[in-house]
Amino acid sequence: MVFKHPVLIFITEKDGNYFAYVQTFNSCNLSKYTLLSGQKEKSVMQSFTASVDRKFISLKSLNSDGGIYETLIPTYPSDPDRNKMVVKSLLLKAVVSGNARNGVAVSILDQNHIAVLGTPLPASKECLSIWNIRFQTLQASKQLPQGTSGQLWYYAENLFMLHGKFLTVIPYKCEVSSLAGALGKLKHTQDPGAHTVPHFVNWDTSHGCGLGSQNSEQSRRILRTRKVEVSVQPEVLTSKQLLSAIKNDSEKHIEVELRKFLAIKRTSDFHTIIEDIVTGLLGRCKIEPSFYPRNCLMQVIQTCVLSYSLCPELVEVALEKADVQMLQLCLQQFPDIPESVTCACLKIFLSIGDDSLQETDINTESVCNYSDTVQDEKMEEQIIQNGFNPEEDNCNNCDKELNEKSQDTAEETTSCPVTPKRAALLNAILHSAYSEIFLLPHLKDIPAQHLMLFLQYLYFLYLKCSQNATMTLPGIHPPTLNQIMDWICLLLDANFTVVVMIPEAKRLLINLYKFVKSQISVYSELNKIEVSFRELQKLNQEKNNRELYSIEVLELF
Template sequence: MAALEEGFTLTAVPLGSGPDGPLGVEQSDKTDQFLVTDSGRTVILYKVSDQKPLGSWSVKQGQIITCPAVCNFQTGEYIVVHDNKVLRIWNNEDVNLDKVFKATLSAEVYRIHSIQGTEPLVLFKEGAIRGLEALLAEPQQKIETVISDEEVIKWTKFFMVFRHPVLIFITEKHGNYFAYVQKFNSRILSKYTLLLGQEEKSVTQSFSTSVHRKFISLMSLSSDGCVYETLIPVHPSDPEKNQRVVPSLLLKSVVSGNARSGVALTILDQDHVAVLGPPLSASKECLSIWNTKFQTLQTSKELPQGTSGQLWYHGENLFMLHGKFLTVIPYKCEVSSLAGALGKLKHGQDPDIHAMTHFVNWETSQGYGLGSQNSEQSKRILRRRKIEVSVQPEVPPSTQLLAAIQKDSEKHIEVELRKFLAVKRTPDFHTIIGDVVIGILGRYKAEPSFYPRNCLMQLIQTRVLSYSLCPGLMESALEKTDVQILQICLQQFPDIPESVTCACLKIFLSIGDDSLQETDINMESVSDYTATIQDGEIEQQTEILQNGFNPEEDNCENCAQELIEKPQAATEESTSCPVTGKRAALLNAILHSAYSETFLLPHLKDIPAQHITIMDWICLLLDANFTVVVMIPEAKRLLLSLYKFVKSQISICSELNKIEVSFRELQKLNQEKTNRELYSIEVLELF
């Protein structure tokens, strides 16, 4: 259960003189004090419990603050950036910002981050990151460019993972989003491409993140009004590779899809998120808290004066701009349970008796009566309980995933799979992935309606599977006519039987163009499809002359004359491709797959006659379907072209053989010992 308490205005001074409201609200080195940076020229230090400012600092006229002020927790000083490149550092005793420490940097700053336990970090607009100490030692040092041209940073967060600082920032370029994760214990910068869902094609309006044990949970609020979650591994398997991560739908329709501004999202704990924006049933903006575990709305509060679409979360307080004034709304979130999510949680009758929490910190347990005895006996009990808890075996993620496959919904399985894939890979990773696929296929055989396609796609994209590791995968895809999965399997599996390859070929040739149009197919193999066709036409016109072959010498005058009599039909056939681009991509996957001609030949006999004139396996197809090719009218032009081509190649080979013999004779002469004192002339007849 969650509740929003009565809010209060932190300051009577209007904020947000800029177009986007305040730049930020950041924690200071005191628990109850916060730095509020206006989008104009001012930084104000507030004490929330007293609801009053403790200090205010402004840059001079003509300057503008471009980065939220933060506190250096190691020194207690404050840091701010104005005019993109000018860094200022001051403390509570300073009055005039123009007289405090100043450093002019060589590149524009996007954001300064500071948290407890580490030095502040400076993130530049081009994606480079520097520690504050190293930057102050050499302010004019060269700053490298990390992100590409036209790529813009949209959001960033700094946090600690296993006592090591980690910075994540999101960029956008032409509607595509990318996540960069910088780990400072290993100096590794990992890049991820965020593959947004079909519903999220327009705009992602807000991000928030939290850290779990083995992965980073990145949540995004889309302009369709839904919340999506993307899991990013803390320890990536290939840190230097641009990896792709797929989000899953977490909450549906939390705000109105028509809201183009004034929306924000922040994670409160592992089961609750706060959302700012108008709900579906109202036009006015609201602040609401949702339970992500049970997907229920816990509480909401209407904001009639509107907001700037900014939401900050510190401790148990939510900060936002309500109208033109900074407002603080305290909140409470209890441990997530089904009863609490449904509002049915029963509390004890005695308000002075606190219920025992589900998660007890055995080191600081005085608040629950366990440490109040303050005796050696109670300490021994605590130590014994701690040991008993610690020795309980942890269920491996793979076991949890396999158990979920047997009984849970497709959506829940997809979430569990993404959690498993976010864990660092073990030596038996490929066998576990094979077991997971076999488990999914086993349930699919028992329940034909169960076909978790997204899960299968993620499993195949791990690139550790083979046909022998999951033999039923391609058969199931053939039953479902899932050409996308078949294409990926053909591109990755090295041990596909020739019979399965031919079965894929039949599907690719027989599926309708309408179905292909709606299917997502990798088109890399036909990226220059149109240019290749045009180049092929030019080569076809000049190839005969380049090979020294004159079509007038062709012995098949009747066939040629028959084709000349129909110039229009010949032109139409030569300038059009017999297959669409997507079908060509599928056929290329067949042609690039591993196969043996000996085992492939018998299966090619089952190819229908109307499909055998468009393949590159011409020799094998002629062997398997010789009578059919000779008899069908559609193959006459193909046979004539093959005849001309073969004859020209024979002529070329003949000339090459003559040249080869000549070179051999010259090589023998060079190897013979000759008397250099004698002068002689030798005549060689090559022809």
């Protein structure tokens, strides 16, 4: 609840990418956020919980790598209709076993404490753990030998969970978060009149747990107290304080304070402040080689107020670190990236190994499902799509050997030559702006094997475009046919001598030639039809308008 209005938060997953949706019912706004992982390793989200205050939604998730991640989402976004990207940061590492698949859950107790349900070690039993996320210490732990169902709730200072066949209630009150309390050095005093509460509660006689009518007033007092605590706004640093923190504080502290700062309402000098923040972060990177705040830099890029001309060092650092996730984000957000930098990004995208890409969190929205083949079914009757027949030989001078292997060529084009993550990176290159005269010299330095891989991917996209009448690809912001054709021409113009000398490129060049020739034939016939319709339109205009009825038969051969 925010200002007594309900807020609904739900998460979806598609192709390994996670999206958070925030629905506010007072304004009926639905905001979408792409959850980017700040870690290189890709993990599956198994459980999540959220707490809401006046400015932020703190989304905490338990992933398959056993870590707890936090994402700060503004309660009232500046642009609700736009799909925004937010970065997940690691709060706690390896709180549960990475092999655990069932019985895991996470619940927020207060601003500094969370409860985690799961197995801490691969061979251990399920356990309920209370963690202090401020000091990253384990506060309490309880084994659950009868197992759980992976459901955990916290209400009125009581933890509720299913343990075996029973609903177990464990009272737990969070202490004030301090270093002494986190290290267990506080002296605990117990009231002589206090009594121990059983873990398995009898609902008929459970007055001692705050569930009966005798303690209803106390429960209301607890609820009022918790509401007051939730409504307290977190302290947000000013721009000067944030710049000072960037020079001295830890990377984790800078990341948290930067997220809070970016979530508040923007002022008139927001562009200047963001430029100063980037300058401060990159300046410290040069002084301290071990300091690389990639999460902070990605948050700043997503503000959409930067450009390459304002911070060229940012892309240089990403190129130096071979950070393909940040390079993809820069290509999507910066409208003025020079052609030399675009080509440098292309070389990294083509040369990076598949193993490294598998561990990197990359936005693959522009890549559709390429599992469908170019020829889905072998029809008895031959179908020509957009005037192109892959089995038809339009090149009279082709070698007989290549003609005999035409079916092998069709089979090679049925699957995408690159992985979806590499395809998403290459699509970012296709969408980038360029000037041909400045780009061509830099394309000549691409190695031959990488050049062939890019050409094969472009040819594959061309075949996918030819499958439907609209000549477009499915997906969100996919490459257009003009972009695909332009890049094929650019690569061939810059490296035609090299491509001709590569034996593997011979079949690809012949296929491109046949495809272009068939398209020229199609456009020629379409041009004839267009001229015929124009002549018919002129004849219609010359007819006598007094005619009331007429029948016309039009035959096109």
